[in-house]
Amino acid sequence: MSGMGVTDQMVCFALYSAARSTARAYRTLLAPWGLTYPQYLLLVILWSHGEQSVRSLGQMMQLDSGTLSPLVRRLEQGGLVERRRDSDDERVVTVALTDRGAALRQELAHIPGKISEAMGVTDAEQAAGLIRSLHEVCDSTEQMSRRSSADGNADGNTTPTSVKGTQP
Numbered sequence: 001m002s003g004m005g006v007t008d009q010m011v012c013f014a015l016y017s018a019a020r021s022t023a024r025a026y027r028t029l030l031a032p033w034g035l036t037y038p039q040y041l042l043l044v045i046l047w048s049h050g051e052q053s054v055r056s057l058g059q060m061m062q063l064d065s066g067t068l069s070p071l072v073r074r075l076e077q078g079g080l081v082e083r084r085r086d087s088d089d090e091r092v093v094t095v096a097l098t099d100r101g102a103a104l105r106q107e108l109a110h111i112p113g114k115i116s117e118a119m120g121v122t123d124a125e126q127a128a129g130l131i132r133s134l135h136e137v138c139d140s141t142e143q144m145s146r147r148s149s150a151d152g153n154a155d156g157n158t159t160p161t162s163v164k165g166t167q168p
Helices: 011-033 037-049 054-061 065-077 099-107 111-119 124-151
Strands: 081-085 093-097
Touching: 011 037, 011 111, 037 054, 037 065, 037 081, 037 093, 037 099, 054 065, 054 093, 065 081, 093 099
Parallel strands: none
Antiparallel strands: 081 093
């Protein structure tokens, strides 16, 4: 393993690198439509689930409203979605596809296959296994984060060790 950096031997760095590489691949594929990866994900949710509240979209995308609102606004300015007030509760804002946003589904249908192909994922079983493994990683690390928050931090210490040049 000579020539490999210390980070190349870390699971966390491999996941980080894979996420960045995947986002870059999506950016390249989505560029002709002027879409970002998060915008594409929001459209995928609406294509699959129909009109959603902003709160529900935030939960599904794991984004706070400060990040989600500009994303929705850009899609709305592009004529792909529209925001509406819920008729039963004016405080609730929903996001729905426009006809143009719905039609885009067909144009972008090839994207997931291109990404899977680039990753070397050749069949549904392999994709399901990879997704399952990644969900397990997410679940385990979320549990560790919750425990650490409740207990002080990951190794049981309540005071972080200073790192040169930073404040604890």
